[in-house]
Amino acid sequence: MTLRLYDTATRSVRDFVPREAGKVGVYLCGLTLQAPPHIGHLRSGVNYDVLRRWLTVAGFEVTFIRNVTDIDDKILVKAQEQERPFWSIAYANELKLAEAYRALNVLPPTYEPRATGHIPEMHELIAQLIERGHAYPATDGSGDVYFDVCSWPSYGALSNQSPDDMQSAGDAPDRGKRDPRDFALWKGAKPDEPADAYWPSPWGRGRPGWHIECSAMCWRYLGAEFDIHGGGLDLTFPHHENELAQSQAAGLPFARYWVHHGLLSIGGAKMGKSLGNALDLAYVASLGVRPVELRYYYVAAHYRSRIDYSEEALREAAVAYRRIEGFVTRAVERVGANGLGELPAAFVAAMDDDLNTSAALAALHEVLRDGNNALAGGEDVTVRTTLASVRAMLDILGVDPLDPAWTGGARASDLRGVVDSLIALALEQRAQARVRKDWAAADALRDQLKRAGVVVEDTPQGPRWTIGEQD
Known part of the structure; x- marks a missing residue:
């Protein structure tokens, strides 16, 4: 496998060559925890989970870091609005995020650091920047410390911008800055903000700026140089541009590849709580769409493409996944589940081509067609090999x-047990009606189940039911 990735830094597709043979370090900018996650946020976790799975299949030992930002201007605003400690808001939303990722079968990261756990590393980086002449404490008595944008000649290279075209950083009053574009590394304590949101520092009591948090956590867990830095396209500027500048100005080579995923919008606008258009997993469930089907919806698009959400497209993805699921179910009934098989060359080529999951799914559907033909023809050997191959591809995408x-798990099994018992009772009543040749009653029971989302298929082995729409 020769993986090629589109690198935002070079704006080109590059062969992936890790810094250290056999090992890969990946850092994904996680969420700021001012609110529970919506399905736009969750696309990020799924996209980079697929990248991680593919690197693992390629034989790499992957160290995967996904941080959470638990101290930030937005969180402090919420704390004041809700009259709650900032950390209680952050932790509550962190738990909801973890639950959502589990629901979508996103593998847990190697480490998931919190920004507030890495204040000493931030202090060390800021001190190095001041010593090297790339940062300065404000002279207005605010306690702020700023990065000097003009001191770093390559500033703007990642986002392909000229500093001359940039506006004020907007993260603090310009009065304490040498240049309005300079951004905050450390923010001095403010009288109108929560009293518990500060730490001692060499520059006075304060809290970190947003950008220095990720630089410190990258350094702590992946070292001075690592392989892949990921995040949403909206983070390219200013967040990742500022991370890159401050890290390299402090003497750290930093990320070798920058990988950005497209956003999930709705009606052409970015999804967000502030816009009132944020949809969560509970909403998706209310449509009758399962988490596995939402994950399939994400991976059906190339990670760099923008997804403009529509209920129709989500339902179409759910139906497409149910067809795949139906083949797996029928094949397992015929030949049993015998583990994962070989990956087709077309699937491998698609995944190596900048993780082209849409082309990979096209390759999967080609194999699936052969599998359905083999099922219809009673070709058990072909069914067995096709099933193993299909499952191997689905496993990479996280939707086997x-x-x-x-x-x-335990709670899902308990619920499924109740559902199984109720459906079994209805099927037993239907079977008794068929024995009596009361076809009207049998059909009525089948229609009632269908209206409830349970599709019954009569097979030589007896009735089989599935949740969802019939092909």
């Missing part, structure tokens, strides 16, 4: 129906 993540 037989993955324990989808078959459920």
Whole structure:
């Protein structure tokens, strides 16, 4: 496998060559925890989970870091509005984020650091920047410390911008800055903000700026130089531009590849709580769409493409996934589940081509067609090899129906047991009606189940039911 990735820094597709043979370090900018996650946020976790799975299949030992920002201007605003400690808001939303990622079968990261746990590393980086002449404490008595943008000649290279075209950083009053474009590394304590949101520092009591947090956590867990830095396209500027500038100005080589995913919009606008258009997993569930089907919806698009959400497109993705799931179910009934098989060359080529999951799914559907033909023809050997191949591809994408993540843990098993019992009772009543040749009653029971989302298919082995629409 020769993985090629589109690198935002060079604006080109590059062969991926890790810094250290056999090992890959990946850092994904996680969420700022001022609110619970919506489905736009969750696309990020799924996209980079697929990248991680593919790197693992390629034989790399992957160290995957996904941070959370638990101290930030937006969180402090929420704390004041809700009259709650900032950390209680951040922690509550962190738990909801973790639950959502589990629901979508996103593998847990190697480490998931919080910004507030890395204040000493931030202090050390800021001190190095001041010593090297790339940062300065404000002279207005605010306690702020700023990065000197003009001191770094390559500033703007990542986002392909000229500093001459940039406006004020907008993260603090310009009065304490040498240049309005300079951005805050450390923010001095403010009388109108929560009293518990500050730490001692060499420059006075204060809290970190947003950008220095990620530089410190990258350094702490992946070292001075690492392989892949990921995040949403909206983070390219100013967040990632500022991370890159301050890290390299402090003497750290930093990221070798910058990988950015497209956003999930709605009606052409960015999804967000402030716009009142944020949809969460509970909303998706209310449509009758399962988390595995939402994940399929994400991976059906190339990670760099923009997804403009529509209920129709989500439902179409759910139907497409149910067809795949139906094949897996029928094949397992015929030949049993015998593990994962070989990956087709077309699938491998698609994934190596900048993680082109849409082309990879096209390759999967080609194999699926052969599998359905083999099922119809009673060709068990072909069914067995096709099933194993299909499952191997679905496993890379995180949507294998037989993955324990989808078959459920304790609570899901308990609920499924209740559903199984109720449906079994209805099927028994239908079977008795068929024995009596009361076809009207049998059909009525089947129609009632269908209206409830349970599709019954009569097979030589007896009735089989699935949740969802019939092909």
